[in-house]
Amino acid sequence: MSELRLNLITREWVIIATDRARRPDEFAAQRRKQKPPDAAGCPFCPGGEELTPDEIMRIEGEEGWQLRVVPNKFATLSGDGSHEQYRDGRNHSMDGYGRHEVVIETPRHDCYIAHMQQDEVIRLLRAYKTRFDILYQDADIEHVIIFKNHGEAAGTSLQHPHSQIIALPMTPMQVCDRLDAYRRYADEHGECLMCATLADELAAACRIVLESEYFVTFIPYAALSPFHIWIFPRRHSVSFGDISGDELRDLARHMQHVLAKLYAGLDNPSFNYVIRSESPRASATEYFHWYISLVPRLSQPAGFELGSGMYINASIPEESAEFLRHVEV
Numbered sequence: 385m386s387e388l389r390l391n392l393i394t395r396e397w398v399i400i401a402t403d404r405a406r407r408p409d410e411f412a413a414q415r416r417k418q419k420p421p422d423a424a425g426c427p428f429c430p431g432g433e434e435l436t437p438d439e440i441m442r443i444e445g446e447e448g449w450q451l452r453v454v455p456n457k458f459a460t461l462s463g464d465g466s467h468e469q470y471r472d473g474r475n476h477s478m479d480g481y482g483r484h485e486v487v488i489e490t491p492r493h494d495c496y497i498a499h500m501q502q503d504e505v506i507r508l509l510r511a512y513k514t515r516f517d518i519l520y521q522d523a524d525i526e527h528v529i530i531f532k533n534h535g536e537a538a539g540t541s542l543q544h545p546h547s548q549i550i551a552l553p554m555t556p557m558q559v560c561d562r563l564d565a566y567r568r569y570a571d572e573h574g575e576c577l578m579c580a581t582l583a584d585e586l587a588a589a590c591r592i593v594l595e596s597e598y599f600v601t602f603i604p605y606a607a608l609s610p611f612h613i614w615i616f617p618r619r620h621s622v623s624f625g626d627i628s629g630d631e632l633r634d635l636a637r638h639m640q641h642v643l644a645k646l647y648a649g650l651d652n653p654s655f656n657y658v659i660r661s662e663s664p665r666a667s668a669t670e671y672f673h674w675y676i677s678l679v680p681r682l683s684q685p686a687g688f689e690l691g692s693g694m695y696i697n698a699s700i701p702e703e704s705a706e707f708l709r710h711v712e713v
Contacts, residue, residue: 390608392577395565398606398698408707411610411650423493427457427543430491440485441515443507449503451511451561452488453549458486460550467524467553483519487511495536495546497640498713505636512547512659513632515547517625519551520664523588526661527552527559530624535654537681540694563662563672570671578673582616591665591705598634599672601642603705609683610699611650613642615676622669624661639676641713646680649711654681 387400427435430448441453461482468477489508497505512530519528532547533540538682569577585591585602593613594601603613614639617631627635646653661674689695 391582391604391606391608392569393562393604394532394608395562396606397610399693399694400606400700401696401698402584408611408649409706411653411680411699419705423544425679426493426542426544428452428488428542428546429485429625434659436486436488441511445509446516446650447653449491449530449582451490451507453511453515454488454683456484456486456548458478461552481524481553483522483525483549485515485549487515487547487549489545490545496545496643496652498644498652499548500640502633502640505640508547509632509636509639510602512549513625513627514616515549516661517664519549520625522551524553525551527555528661529658531656531663533656535652535681537684538656539652542656574600576620576671576673578616578675582673590702593645593708594638596634598631599638600634601638603701603708605701607697607699607701607704608695609679609680609697611646611653611680611704612697612701613678615639615642615678620670620673622666622672622674623664624659624674625664625668641677644713645708645711648713650680650682655679655708656681 389398389545391398423429423480426432433439433452436452439452439454442449443451450464456637459588461484462598463483465479465481467478467481487508489497493603497508516528516530519525528549528551530547530549530581566577572579573580581604581682582600585605586595586600589607591603591605592600598619599615599617601613603612606635617627617635619628646655647705655678657676657678659674661678662669666672683698685695
């Protein structure tokens with residue numbers, strides 16, 4: 385019989401479809417292959433610098449640049465305009481003020497994080513933190529989202545490894561709703577929901593993929609989709625901007641390790657990841673705990689998900705975690 389599980393952190397019910405669950409290795413066998421990398425005409429490769437807007441940040445190496453940050457050529461938001469809001473009856477709008485940046489992670493067209501050396505992943509995470517901190521220095525920016533789309537099913541349009549950062553002049557309603565729920569949980573139970581969830585997962589152990597001194601990578605009890613993964617810092621911390629040097633190095637290990645396992649075990653699936661964090665201005669908050677959500681795109685939402693706001697997960701989280709633990713990288 386299928387089982388319904390409640391994901392307290394996302395505030396969504398999930399149907400764990402045990403009657404039609406697939407074995408973990410079947411997700412690799414039935415997945416459509418990614419196109420092989422094609423560097424021809426790539427604006428992110430060395431030599432294509434003039435094809436991108438003026439760069440914001442560059443990290444040099446012995447043989448040229450190692451990482452670049454540029455404005456998105458087709459930016460969702462721009463630095464023009466203001467933070468002013470407009471009302472016309474029930475219609476509510478504001479200028480499209482903000483920032484939209486692209487982090488070109490490496491000069492190598494076919495080098496995914498799964499293949500990088502740990503120092504390269506550390507460099508990428510440091511670039512994230514640098515831009516995160518700088519963007520929040522703009523008083524008109526309320527929320528910064530760091531995310532990566534990998535593969536066609538995840539929405540990427542360029543194959544060269546890159547991430548994106550969007551700085552918003554408002555806080556998205558999904559974020560506001562979740563923060564309100566976390567605040568209520570803390571008021572009722574006297575503890576941070578993320579800290580409590582992490583303690584539960586460590587005690588259960590069956591959904592842990594990797595644990596170390598500073599971070600824990602696991603598949604949540606009510607994973608919204610197959611191989612949905614969370615990376616939690618052990619230390620209660622509201623903002624990604626508060627990460628220490630030792631923590632950043634440990635996080636790089638987790639990122640490279642889990643993405644290498646997905647690459648090897650599921651044959652390079654499309655995926656998205658997002659750093660879910662509050663502003664550094666909220667550093668004293670006791671009810672929120674930043675984390676990374678990593679979602680392989682192994683299934684597609686359909687009519688039921690759209691109509692109900694619930695998810696159907698055709699994998700069993702405990703089995704998925706066990707599978708990943710045994711993938712050799």
